[in-house]
Amino acid sequence: MARAGSAGASEPGKPRTVDGGPPRAHSYENSQRSRQAAATRERILAAATELVHELPNWDWRSLTVRAVARRAGVNESTVYRHFATERNLRDAILRQLEAEAGVELTSLNLGTIGQTIAQTYTYLGRFPIGSRPITDPTFAALDERRRAALRDAVSQAATDWTSDEREMATAALDTYWSLPTFERMVTTWNLDPAAATSTATWVISLIETAIRTGQRPPQPAGRDQTPDIGPHDATS
Structure with missing residues (x-):
C-alpha cells in the first residue's frame, strides 16, 4: 500500500489518468482546433468557388486573396494561414471545381475522353459565358x-x-x-x-x-429532330 505523499498517490478530488498524470485536456482542444481550421478552410474554398461562378469567361484576374477573404468574411491573413500563396489558393480552387465537375484526369484514357469532355462542357455551361467580339x-x-x-x-x-x-x-x-x-x-x-x-x-x-455519310452529331435530349428547310432545300 502506498504511503501518504509518495509518488503515484492520488490526492482527494484530483482526477488522474491511467498513468497517474493529470488529464490531457489539450488533446480535446487540439482536436477542436483542427475541426475549426478545417471548417474555415472549407468556408474559404466555398467562397472562392462562388466567386468563380460569377466571373465571365473564366477570367480569374479579379480572383484575388482579398476578394476571397471579403466573400468568406475573414481576414486576408486567415486565407494565407491556410493557403501560403495566391497560387496555392487557385490550385485548391481548381481541384475543387474538377471534383464538382466529376473530372478525373489521372484515369483518362482514349475511351473516356469523350465522356470527360462532355462532363467538362456540361459543367462549364453553368458559368456565365460572354462573347469576345473581334474589335478590328x-x-x-x-x-x-x-x-x-x-x-x-x-x-x-x-x-x-x-x-x-x-x-x-x-x-x-x-x-x-x-x-x-x-x-x-x-x-x-x-x-x-x-x-x-x-x-x-x-x-x-x-x-x-x-x-x-449522314453521321449526324447527337442532339441533346429534348431537342426537335425534325429537319429544317435550309436555303438550298427550297425550290425556286
Whole structure:
C-alpha cells in the first residue's frame, strides 16, 4: 500500500489518468482546433468557388486573396494561414471545381475522353459565358464571311439535317479553321506549321466524311429532330 505523499498517490478530488498524470485536456482542444481550421478552410474554398461562378469567361484576374477573404468574411491573413500563396489558393480552387465537375484526369484514357469532355462542357455551361467580339472591323468582317461560307458549304451537303445539326457541324469545322487553334498547336504542342496544318485537315476530313455519310452529331435530349428547310432545300 502506498504511503501518504509518495509518488503515484492520488490526492482527494484530483482526477488522474491511467498513468497517474493529470488529464490531457489539450488533446480535446487540439482536436477542436483542427475541426475549426478545417471548417474555415472549407468556408474559404466555398467562397472562392462562388466567386468563380460569377466571373465571365473564366477570367480569374479579379480572383484575388482579398476578394476571397471579403466573400468568406475573414481576414486576408486567415486565407494565407491556410493557403501560403495566391497560387496555392487557385490550385485548391481548381481541384475543387474538377471534383464538382466529376473530372478525373489521372484515369483518362482514349475511351473516356469523350465522356470527360462532355462532363467538362456540361459543367462549364453553368458559368456565365460572354462573347469576345473581334474589335478590328476588318477581321470582324473576314470572320463573318468565313463563317457564312462554312454554313453555306455544310447546308449544301446536309440538306436533310436540322438547323441545329448543321450548326453543330459548322462549329466543329470552324474550330479547326481558326487562328487560336493553329497557335495552340504550334506554341503549346510544339507542332511545326506543316504538322499543325496536317492535323487540322485530318480532323476536318473526318468531319467532312461524317457529313457526307449522314453521321449526324447527337442532339441533346429534348431537342426537335425534325429537319429544317435550309436555303438550298427550297425550290425556286
